Amino acid sequence: MAESAVAVGTGQAVHVHHEELGFWRTYVFSTDHKMIGRQFLFLGLFMMILGGLLALMIRWQLAWPETQIPGLRWVPEPFMYDGAMGPEFYNAVFTMHATIMIFFVVMPILVGCFGNFLIPLMIGARDMAFPVLNMLSFWVGAVSGVIMLAGFFVPGGHAAGGWTAYAPLTAVTQYTGVNWGQNIWCISLILLGISSLMGSINYITTIINMRAPGMTFFRLPLVIWSLFIVAILLLLALPVLTSALAMLLFDRMLGTSFFLPAGGGEPLLWQHLFWFFGHPEVYVLILPAMGVASEVLSVFARKPIFGYRAMAYSMIAIAFLSWIVWGHHMFQSGMNPALATSFMVSTMVIAVPSAIKTFNWLGTLWGGSIRFTTPMLHGLAFVSMFVIGGLSGIFMASTPVDIFIHDTYFIVAHIHYVVFGGSVFGIFAAIAYWFPKLFGRMMNETLGKIHFWLTFLAFNGTFFPMHILGVGGHMRRIYNPMQYEFLQPLQPVNVFITVSALVLGIVQIPFVINFFWSLFAGKKAERNPWQANTLEWTAPSPPPHGNWGDTLPVVYGGPYEYSPPGVSEDYLPQTQSRVPHLAAAH
Amino acid sequence: MAGGTVADPVLDESGLHLTEVPPVVPPSPHEADLPPPSPPPRKEPFVSNARLGMLMFLAFEAMFFGGLLGAFLVFRLAAVHWPPPGQPYLPGVVTWINTGILLSSGVTMRRALRAIRDGNQSGLMNGLGVTALLGAIFLAVQGGEWVRLVRYGLTLTSGTYGSTFYTLIGCHGVHVLGAVVWLLVILLQSARYRFTARDHVGVQLCGMYWTFVVGLWPVLFGLVYLY
Ligand code: HEM
Ligand SMILES: [Cu+2]
Numbered sequence: 132m133a134e135s136a137v138a139v140g141t142g143q144a145v146h147v148h149h150e151e152l153g154f155w156r157t158y159v160f161s162t163d164h165k166m167i168g169r170q171f172l173f174l175g176l177f178m179m180i181l182g183g184l185l186a187l188m189i190r191w192q193l194a195w196p197e198t199q200i201p202g203l204r205w206v207p208e209p210f211m212y213d214g215a216m217g218p219e220f221y222n223a224v225f226t227m228h229a230t231i232m233i234f235f236v237v238m239p240i241l242v243g244c245f246g247n248f249l250i251p252l253m254i255g256a257r258d259m260a261f262p263v264l265n266m267l268s269f270w271v272g273a274v275s276g277v278i279m280l281a282g283f284f285v286p287g288g289h290a291a292g293g294w295t296a297y298a299p300l301t302a303v304t305q306y307t308g309v310n311w312g313q314n315i316w317c318i319s320l321i322l323l324g325i326s327s328l329m330g331s332i333n334y335i336t337t338i339i340n341m342r343a344p345g346m347t348f349f350r351l352p353l354v355i356w357s358l359f360i361v362a363i364l365l366l367l368a369l370p371v372l373t374s375a376l377a378m379l380l381f382d383r384m385l386g387t388s389f390f391l392p393a394g395g396g397e398p399l400l401w402q403h404l405f406w407f408f409g410h411p412e413v414y415v416l417i418l419p420a421m422g423v424a425s426e427v428l429s430v431f432a433r434k435p436i437f438g439y440r441a442m443a444y445s446m447i448a449i450a451f452l453s454w455i456v457w458g459h460h461m462f463q464s465g466m467n468p469a470l471a472t473s474f475m476v477s478t479m480v481i482a483v484p485s486a487i488k489t490f491n492w493l494g495t496l497w498g499g500s501i502r503f504t505t506p507m508l509h510g511l512a513f514v515s516m517f518v519i520g521g522l523s524g525i526f527m528a529s530t531p532v533d534i535f536i537h538d539t540y541f542i543v544a545h546i547h548y549v550v551f552g553g554s555v556f557g558i559f560a561a562i563a564y565w566f567p568k569l570f571g572r573m574m575n576e577t578l579g580k581i582h583f584w585l586t587f588l589a590f591n592g593t594f595f596p597m598h599i600l601g602v603g604g605h606m607r608r609i610y611n612p613m614q615y616e617f618l619q620p621l622q623p624v625n626v627f628i629t630v631s632a633l634v635l636g637i638v639q640i641p642f643v644i645n646f647f648w649s650l651f652a653g654k655k656a657e658r659n660p661w662q663a664n665t666l667e668w669t670a671p672s673p674p675p676h677g678n679w680g681d682t683l684p685v686v687y688g689g690p691y692e693y694s695p696p697g698v699s700e701d702y703l704p705q706t707q708s709r710v711p712h713l714a715a716a717h
Numbered sequence: 718m719a720g721g722t723v724a725d726p727v728l729d730e731s732g733l734h735l736t737e738v739p740p741v742v743p744p745s746p747h748e749a750d751l752p753p754p755s756p757p758p759r760k761e762p763f764v765s766n767a768r769l770g771m772l773m774f775l776a777f778e779a780m781f782f783g784g785l786l787g788a789f790l791v792f793r794l795a796a797v798h799w800p801p802p803g804q805p806y807l808p809g810v811v812t813w814i815n816t817g818i819l820l821s822s823g824v825t826m827r828r829a830l831r832a833i834r835d836g837n838q839s840g841l842m843n844g845l846g847v848t849a850l851l852g853a854i855f856l857a858v859q860g861g862e863w864v865r866l867v868r869y870g871l872t873l874t875s876g877t878y879g880s881t882f883y884t885l886i887g888c889h890g891v892h893v894l895g896a897v898v899w900l901l902v903i904l905l906q907s908a909r910y911r912f913t914a915r916d917h918v919g920v921q922l923c924g925m926y927w928t929f930v931v932g933l934w935p936v937l938f939g940l941v942y943l944y
Binding site for chain 2: 260332339341366367368377381385386388400403407
C-alpha cells in the first residue's frame, strides 16, 4: 500500500530535486519525514480496519449473545465455536480493540503521521533533526504492531485483561488462562514506547531548534503547538508505563511480587502507575485533534483563530494539569475520600482550559464566512462531539456520581465521544485537509460529504444510547448482558446500538473508496488549494525531498491572518508581511 | 524556481508581486507584535540538536527510574520493618566505597571532556580509560555483593524487598554496563583521533549519559541502602 502512495509522491518531486535513492531507500527505509508520515498513516489505517472489525464482533455478541456471527464460521476453535464467540475470546477481543485503537490507530495517525508530516513543513525546516532516528521510530513501531497481532495466535489466546491491564488479574496466568498473550502485550507496548521516545526526541528538538527565520513560538500554528506538547507528554508519561510494564512482566515471568498481595505486593500500585501514564495519554489522543480543528476551523471560517494565545496557553495548562488528575480513574478503588476529593477538584479544573478552547472555536466561527468543505464538516463534528464527551467527563469527575456510573457503559460512551467523536473526527478532518499536500491530489468532495454525514449519524446512533445503558446499570466488559435480569429490559437498546455500529462500519466504505480512488485518480492539487496561510502550502504538492527549492521560507506573520485588513485577498500567507492596499494592487 | 528568493511562485499565486520585503504597516487587530521589517537571521540554537536530543532521552530515563522508585517507596513507606524479618541488610561499607568509586568516575569523565576541549588527545584517552575502568570496578563490586546476597537467600522472589532491590539496582547496573560499553566505543574512536577541540559531540553525549548514571546512583544508594 505504502508504495503506491509514494509513487504519486515522486511524480512531481523529480523536477525540483533529482535524487535517485532507489526503491528501498525511498519507500521502505526512508528517512524523509513525509514518507515516514505516510508510512504511519497506512499503518494506522490498516490497524483501524482491524480494530473496527473487532468492535463489530463485540457489538454482535452484546446484541445477540452467543449467536453465530455471519461470515465467521471458518474461524476455528478456541476462538469461535461454529461462528459464535466464546467468553475467553470475547475478553481478548475487547482488550485488543482498545489496545489497537489507542496505541496503533490514533497515536500512529495523529502523532506519527501528522506529527512527522506537518512539523518540518509547518515550521519551515527541510526535515526532522534526526532523520535516521525517525525511520527507526517507524520501524520499531511497526514491529511492535506485528508482535501485538501475533499475540492472537499463541496458546492461551491474547491478553484478556482489558486495555488497562489491571493487576492482579493480569499478573497471574491462572486467573485468565492467558499466558504468552499478556507477555506479548507488555513486550509490544514497551517497544512502542521506544518508538514513541524516538519520535518525541525528534519532534521536540526539531520544533525548538529548526524553525524558519521569523517563526517565533507565538507564530507557530496551533497544531504544531499541540504536537509539541504531546511530544513532551509522551516523553515523560510513557517511561512510567514502561516501568510498570516491566514490573508486570517480572511478576509474570521472574516471580517478583510488585502487584501480588501474596508476596506483599500492591495491586493498586499498577492502577496508580497506569493512570499516571493513562491520563496524559488520553490528552495525547485529543490534543493533536484539537490542533487540527484549530487549523481547519480558522481556514474555512476565513477568520483568525479566536484567542490564539489563549489557545496555546490552555493547551499548556492541560498538559500541566493532566499530571495530577489520574486518581479520577480510581474513585472506586477504596481511596481515601480526602484524596478522592482533591482528584475531583483537579479534574474539574482541567475542564476549564478545555472549555476555553471550545469557546474559542465557537468565537472563531462567529461571523465567519464559513466554507462547508469535508474537512470543515469533520472539524465542526469534532467540536460538537468533544463538547458532549467533555460534559460526560464532568459527570464522572464528581465522586458521588461516579459511584453510580463507574465501570458502566456511561464510561464507554464518554470514551467514544472523546476518542471517536474527538480524535477520529480530527483524523478524518486532517486527512481530508492535508491529503492534497500528502499525495498531491484532491479527495472527492461529494464522497467525502456522504461519508461525513453517514458517519456522523451512525456515530451518534451508536454511542449516544450507551449513556442510557450506563445509567441503567449496564456494566462494561461483560460477555452476555442477558444473564442479568435487570439488564434484560435494556436489550433493545443494545440491539439498536449494534445495528448503528454495523451501519457505522459499512459507511466507512465510501471513505476507503475515496481515499484510494483519490490517491490514483483524484484531481491534481495546486500548491495552496484551501487558500491557507501556513508554510506547508508554500511548498509544492506533494513537497519534494527537502520540501522547498533552494531557499527556505521566511516568516513575517502569524498563521491565522484570514481576511486581514489592508490586503486584497482574504488571507495572508505567513511568508508575506502585512501590506497596505497599494502594495497589493498590481 | 531554482534561486527564487522572494519572487517565489508562492507569492505570485496570492496575487502579490513583491520583490522586496514590504514596508511595515500599523498593527492589525490580529497580531499585537509587529512583523519585523526584515526577518531575524536564523540564530545558532541555544542547545545543539544532539545535546537537546540527549537531554530528552535522559528525561525519559529519569521518568522510567521515577516509576520504579515510586514503586519502591510505596512498599518502603508502608513497611514497619525494613528489611522485613528474616531478610538480610544490604551491604553498607562496601557500597559506601563503591559509591566513592562511581562518583570519582564522574570526575574523571569531566577531566576527559576538559582535555578534549583543549585538544589534548592523550588527556582524553586517559580520562576515558580511567572512567571506564572505574565503572567496570563498580560493576564488579556490585556483582560480587549480589552473589553474596543471593547466597544469603535474597532473590527476586523474596517478596517486595527482593523484587524492588534487584529490579532497581539491576536496572541501574544495566545502565552502567551500557554506559561502559559506550565509553569503550568512544575510547576506540579517540584512539583513532576522531575528536577535535571543536568537534567532539560523541564525547559530550557519552559524558552526559555517564553523568546521568553517576548522578542517579546517590539517589538510589540513599533510598535503597541507607533509608
Ligand atoms: C473535560 C475533560 C474530561 C474529564 C473531566 C474527564 C473525566 C473522566 C473520568 C472521571 C473518567 C473515569 C470514569 C470512571 O472510570 O469512573 C474518565 C475516563 C476516561 N476518559 Fe475522560 N475526561 C475528560 C476528557 C477526556 C478526553 C479528552 C479523553 C480522550 C481523548 C478521555 C478519555 C477517557 C478514557 C479513555 C477513559 C476510560 C478509561 C478506562 O477506564 O478504560 N477523557 N474521564
Ligand atoms: Cu483521565
